[in-house]
Amino acid sequence: MKHYLKPHEWLIVEEGFDAHHHRISESIFSLGNGRMGQRANFEETYSGDSHQGTYVAGIYYPDKTRVGWWKNGYPEYFAKVLNAPDWIGIKIKIGKHEVDLNRCKVTGFKRTLDMKKGILYRSFTATLPDGKKVVVNTQRFCSMADGEIGAIRYSITPVNFSAQATITLPVNADVVNKDSNYDEKFWNEVSQEAKAGIALVTAETKKTFFQVTTAMSYSIETAGKTVKGKVKASKKEKYADNTVTIGLKKGVETVIYKYAAVLSSENHSKKKIQDQAKKKLKNITTKGYEKLANEHISVWSDIWKKCDITIEGDSAAQQGIRFNIFQLMQTYTGDDERLNIGPKGFTGEKYGGSTYWDTEAYCLPFYLGTTNPRVARNLLVYRYKHLPKAIENARKLGFKDGAAFYPFVTMNGEECHNEWEITFEEIHRTSAMAYAMRDYIDYTGDKNYWTEHGLEVLIGIARFWAQRVNWSKDKNQYVILGVTGPNEYENNVNNNWYTNYLGAWTLRFTMQAIDFVKNNSPEKYKSLVAKLRFNENTETEQWKDISAKMYYPQDQTRGVYLQQDGFLDKELIHAKDLKPEDRPLNQKWSWDRILRSCFIKQADVLQCMYLFEDDFTLDQIKRNFDFYEPMTVHESSLSPCVHAILASKLGYNEKAYEMYLRTSRLDLDDYNNDTEDGCHITSMAGTWMSVVKGFGGMRVRDGVLQLSPFIPDQWQSYSFRLEFKNRVLKVIVSKGKTDVLLESGEPLEIVLNEKVVKL
Numbered sequence: 001m002k003h004y005l006k007p008h009e010w011l012i013v014e015e016g017f018d019a020h021h022h023r024i025s026e027s028i029f030s031l032g033n034g035r036m037g038q039r040a041n042f043e044e045t046y047s048g049d050s051h052q053g054t055y056v057a058g059i060y061y062p063d064k065t066r067v068g069w070w071k072n073g074y075p076e077y078f079a080k081v082l083n084a085p086d087w088i089g090i091k092i093k094i095g096k097h098e099v100d101l102n103r104c105k106v107t108g109f110k111r112t113l114d115m116k117k118g119i120l121y122r123s124f125t126a127t128l129p130d131g132k133k134v135v136v137n138t139q140r141f142c143s144m145a146d147g148e149i150g151a152i153r154y155s156i157t158p159v160n161f162s163a164q165a166t167i168t169l170p171v172n173a174d175v176v177n178k179d180s181n182y183d184e185k186f187w188n189e190v191s192q193e194a195k196a197g198i199a200l201v202t203a204e205t206k207k208t209f210f211q212v213t214t215a216m217s218y219s220i221e222t223a224g225k226t227v228k229g230k231v232k233a234s235k236k237e238k239y240a241d242n243t244v245t246i247g248l249k250k251g252v253e254t255v256i257y258k259y260a261a262v263l264s265s266e267n268h269s270k271k272k273i274q275d276q277a278k279k280k281l282k283n284i285t286t287k288g289y290e291k292l293a294n295e296h297i298s299v300w301s302d303i304w305k306k307c308d309i310t311i312e313g314d315s316a317a318q319q320g321i322r323f324n325i326f327q328l329m330q331t332y333t334g335d336d337e338r339l340n341i342g343p344k345g346f347t348g349e350k351y352g353g354s355t356y357w358d359t360e361a362y363c364l365p366f367y368l369g370t371t372n373p374r375v376a377r378n379l380l381v382y383r384y385k386h387l388p389k390a391i392e393n394a395r396k397l398g399f400k401d402g403a404a405f406y407p408f409v410t411m412n413g414e415e416c417h418n419e420w421e422i423t424f425e426e427i428h429r430t431s432a433m434a435y436a437m438r439d440y441i442d443y444t445g446d447k448n449y450w451t452e453h454g455l456e457v458l459i460g461i462a463r464f465w466a467q468r469v470n471w472s473k474d475k476n477q478y479v480i481l482g483v484t485g486p487n488e489y490e491n492n493v494n495n496n497w498y499t500n501y502l503g504a505w506t507l508r509f510t511m512q513a514i515d516f517v518k519n520n521s522p523e524k525y526k527s528l529v530a531k532l533r534f535n536e537n538t539e540t541e542q543w544k545d546i547s548a549k550m551y552y553p554q555d556q557t558r559g560v561y562l563q564q565d566g567f568l569d570k571e572l573i574h575a576k577d578l579k580p581e582d583r584p585l586n587q588k589w590s591w592d593r594i595l596r597s598c599f600i601k602q603a604d605v606l607q608c609m610y611l612f613e614d615d616f617t618l619d620q621i622k623r624n625f626d627f628y629e630p631m632t633v634h635e636s637s638l639s640p641c642v643h644a645i646l647a648s649k650l651g652y653n654e655k656a657y658e659m660y661l662r663t664s665r666l667d668l669d670d671y672n673n674d675t676e677d678g679c680h681i682t683s684m685a686g687t688w689m690s691v692v693k694g695f696g697g698m699r700v701r702d703g704v705l706q707l708s709p710f711i712p713d714q715w716q717s718y719s720f721r722l723e724f725k726n727r728v729l730k731v732i733v734s735k736g737k738t739d740v741l742l743e744s745g746e747p748l749e750i751v752l753n754e755k756v757v758k759l
């Protein structure tokens with residue numbers, strides 16, 4: 001764990017420059033706006049260790065699979081959101097030396113992320129090797145008001161000299177993905193252009209042929225007056241810039257404003273993309289930094305009005321939750337149904353920026369609770385559009401007749417993960433799509449989603465399960481063999497309880513959807529039956545049989561469900577008895593030792609109890625929690641939040657609080673020693689759930705919102721807002737009291753602490 005960031009309600013603050021923390025800070029201080037984003041790299045040259053990263057949503061490259069031993073059924077490629085052309089550079093040379101924090105003496109360094117405004121600030125004093133001292137103050141944002149633009153205000157003031165300086169303002173498409181499988185560069189150049197005042201590069205991805213035009217313009221002011229300086233425009237392959245020579249005067253501030261327009265062929269025709277980028281650039285340069293910044297800040301202000309969570313009496317917890325909400329909102333805005341939420345968002349390259357089951361299992365409730373239902377619906381439609389590929393994925397693995405197997409990792413619907421234990425075995429993910437539909441319908445009441453898109457998806461998934469189970473003569477029940485459950489520290493197990501439960505539930509849920517569509521839109525149902533060649537009688541008979549005769553491993557003596565067949569053969573030890581030098585297991589132990597041990601990476605049996613809590617008694621949940629949690633090492637970021645929610649339900653308040661802190665400050669405190677790879681964006685939605693579903697006890701049952709809050713001892717009060725059925729509610733919980741305010745919308749009945757109240 002690291003504690004170098006100062007707790008603050010709205011700010012993330014790093015004081016003093018420590019190069020060892022730089023990659024971690026580059027992740028934490030990242031910026032984005034749903035369409036593009038970037039790690040918090042420095043504008044000026046930095047020759048020290050850094051991971052330069054700029055990303056454009058939806059622009060990916062199918063990097064040819066690299067595995068030690070090929071297995072039939074492996075996907076040909078792993079899709080990667082590309083490290084995209086970089087526009088932030090402001091390279092300053094004074095005499096022979098560059099401003100480079102790796103080569104200068106740095107004092108007074110401060111990096112601040114203002115989450116209220118979405119602006120990244122930096123200030124420092126740098127002494128160059130020849131003794132010249134400059135004070136630098138920077139600001140930067142990716143506009144939430146217009147996803148295609150970004151801007152920088154870079155101020156430099158000489159402290160002890162006057163001299164000529166050259167300022168180079170590049171756009172650079174000569175960039176690489178750190179995780180490239182074959183050290184390949186993924187961009188080809190289409191064109192570059194550089195003339196006084198403007199530089200742009202259009203680059204095209206190899207194989208996928210997406211084009212991105214990145215254009216920059218700038219203005220420079222000294223003591224508040226525009227200076228033109230001597231300008232040299234130059235270009236080379238994949239690169240264009242302007243170098244401006246100006247005089248810096250001792251004690252006088254020079255401000256460089258750099259504007260960027262980043263347009264992709266996903267939203268513009270390739271023929272017009274350069275012209276449109278230039279037009280946009282002209283408009284934003286005329287508008288100027290202050291106006292653009294104000295427009296951006298005003299979008300953030302609206303976002304915070306709807307989804308802020310306040311915590312009084314615990315600034316670390318307050319900072320943690322705002323950081324999580326901030327990152328989620330700048331990763332996915334929900335206005336484009338082609339986009340999704342990569343586990344690292346725009347903060348790093350691990351997980352390839354692709355879509356995981358994380359979206360459905362963890363992120364959806366966050367967007368349901370904090371934004372217009374359209375956003376969550378877009379996430380469902382994204383998967384609906386991938387249905388043909390899910391059917392193809394299934395076909396490649398030998399399934400037939402329209403069975404749909406959703407991928408573990410994808411950009412366009414095709415599976416692109418290639419570890420056999422996950423690609424072939426972690427099959428529970430296909431039901432996450434069904435569960436997300438249930439979540440959406442429960443929360444919004446929009447059952448028509450089944451009619452429009454949902455049922456078609458469900459029939460595909462149900463067909464997959466019907467073919468994936470097999471009848472065990474020995475058990476006289478259906479079994480599911482050779483799987484990996486959510487707990488990836490077990491592979492190729494039989495009858496993972498979570499997987500069996502989800503499979504059987506999906507079949508029942510699909511039949512419920514059939515009834516609805518058949519009764520409410522018989523015509524649509526008829527056409528779907530024809531389109532899918534759906535034989536309702538035979539297929540549903542089989543589904544009923546499977547769901548009625550599914551085998552669920554359990555231990556009657558302890559009264560617990562077994563994570564999988566044979567779990568009790570393991571040596572059952574508690575995580576607290578591990579030596580500190582053994583943790584994290586995934587970095588310290590061999591894989592085979594992990595597999596043989598009882599240690600659990602992330603909620604598995606408990607994940608299911610969290611998803612279907614009304615199917616179990618409190619005593620059942622308690623027994624399973626008490627049995628499994630002590631063996632859980634939480635080495636997946638997705639683990640603590642589920643435990644925080646269940647612990648809250650069980651009245652294990654201290655445990656709930658411990659788990660909350662762990663999820664909310666996972667990246668800020670670098671708990672798992674991996675924040676330098678990027679932030680854990682999808683688990684951040686779990687942090688939100690820990691407060692709202694955990695401490696707030698929020699549930700929706702039969703269309704009714706229910707709350708049963710408790711307050712951790714460490715807090716004086718907390719509040720959260722919910723967008724629910726065209727209303728905005730504010731819930732304020734203090735010691736011994738809960739207020740629920742209807743901030744907008746029609747009167748509403750809710751259940752508060754088991755009593756019906758009218759708002």
Ligand code: BGC
Nearest residue numbers: 343356357358488636638682
């Ligand atoms: C977890 C998966 C998750 C992935 C991406 C892994 O560590 O075990 O459940 O989908 O991370 O967040």
